[in-house]
Amino acid sequence: xxxxxFSEQLPAGLQTISNIVAVSSCKGGVGKSxxxxxxxxxxxxxxxxxxxxxxxxxxxxxxxxxxxxNRVLEMNAEKRTIIPTEYLGVKxxxxxxxxxxxxxxxxxxxxxxxxxxLTTTEWGELDYLIIDMPPxxxxxxxxxxxxxxxxxxxxxxxxxxxSFIDVAKGVRMFSKLKxxxxxxxxxxCHFDADGKRYYPFxxxxxxxxxxxxxxxxxxxxxxxxxxxPIRPTLSASGDSGMPEVVADPQGEVSKIFQxxxxxx
Ligand code: ADP
Numbered sequence: 001x002x003x004x005x006f007s008e009q010l011p012a013g014l015q016t017i018s019n020i021v022a023v024s025s026c027k028g029g030v031g032k033s034x035x036x037x038x039x040x041x042x043x044x045x046x047x048x049x050x051x052x053x054x055x056x057x058x059x060x061x062x063x064x065x066x067x068x069x070n071r072v073l074e075m076n077a078e079k080r081t082i083i084p085t086e087y088l089g090v091k092x093x094x095x096x097x098x099x100x101x102x103x104x105x106x107x108x109x110x111x112x113x114x115x116x117x118l119t120t121t122e123w124g125e126l127d128y129l130i131i132d133m134p135p136x137x138x139x140x141x142x143x144x145x146x147x148x149x150x151x152x153x154x155x156x157x158x159x160x161x162x163s164f165i166d167v168a169k170g171v172r173m174f175s176k177l178k179x180x181x182x183x184x185x186x187x188x189c190h191f192d193a194d195g196k197r198y199y200p201f202x203x204x205x206x207x208x209x210x211x212x213x214x215x216x217x218x219x220x221x222x223x224x225x226x227x228x229p230i231r232p233t234l235s236a237s238g239d240s241g242m243p244e245v246v247a248d249p250q251g252e253v254s255k256i257f258q259x260x261x262x263x264x
Pocket of ligand 1: 025027028029030031032033034035061187188228229230231232234235236238239
């Protein structure tokens with residue numbers, strides 16, 4: 001159990017949250033949202049009070065991945081605060097629940113919207129707030145990391161050379177901000193069929209890119225590496241609005257997320 005963060009400087013809405021964990025990737029489509037959502041529901045299953053903040057203003061995935069009854073965020077007009085919606089006990093805030101179409105916004109506006117959504121939400125007491133970061137390491141991500149006192153970061157990548165190079169960028173960003181990067185998840189590295197294991201992106205280990213990647217991991221002392229296989233059920237559950245760890249709590253995927261949950 002983590003210690004609560006109590007600081008005068010913290011935005012009021014964040015003062016009752018013990019751990020704020022960023023799930024980050026340098027590219028879109030590598031499985032960052034899938035991992036953020038399944039990690040959140042695993043922590044909830046382990047007994048924690050959990051919230052998810054979907055910070056991807058341009059392409060919010062949370063509304064597809066979970067099925068709250070109330071799909072629009074409510075406002076407390078008097079206090080000028082946002083009430084999160086909820087699905088299976090996890091509190092949820094996403095631009096996709098803001099009741100507007102996808103916006104065309106410039107970077108500084110995006111940072112303002114993210115800041116407002118995040119800090120004026122009535123999160124209440126939470127053990128973990130999982131932030132599904134917008135992909136990349138640009139100004140929006142930096143501003144977000146500066147507003148929020150992150151306690152840990154998880155970086156998601158796929159096993160290709162270009163992605164490994166990007167991981168180094170992500171790790172450096174968090175390192176500069178003094179946020180501990182506790183795990184890297186290598187997603188979609190293999191799948192099993194007909195009793196055999198296939199590596200569709202090539203077998204990373206031994207290649208130059210893999211060695212470069214491991215060097216970064218060692219240099220920054222990232223303590224945990226996870227492999228998440230390609231699983232059709234993981235994709236199908238993401239589309240169905242029920243995370244795989246909820247649909248199959250005893251399954252192979254749930255075990256991986258339980259191990260990741262212990263690390264954050
Ligand atoms: P990101 O947040 O990085 O853009 P998503 O989590 O939205 O990525 O994942 C992109 C797509 O890939 C989604 O359709 C998701 O269901 C699917 N996906 C992610 N990880 C896996 C996996 N390990 N196996 C199968 N499908 C996956």
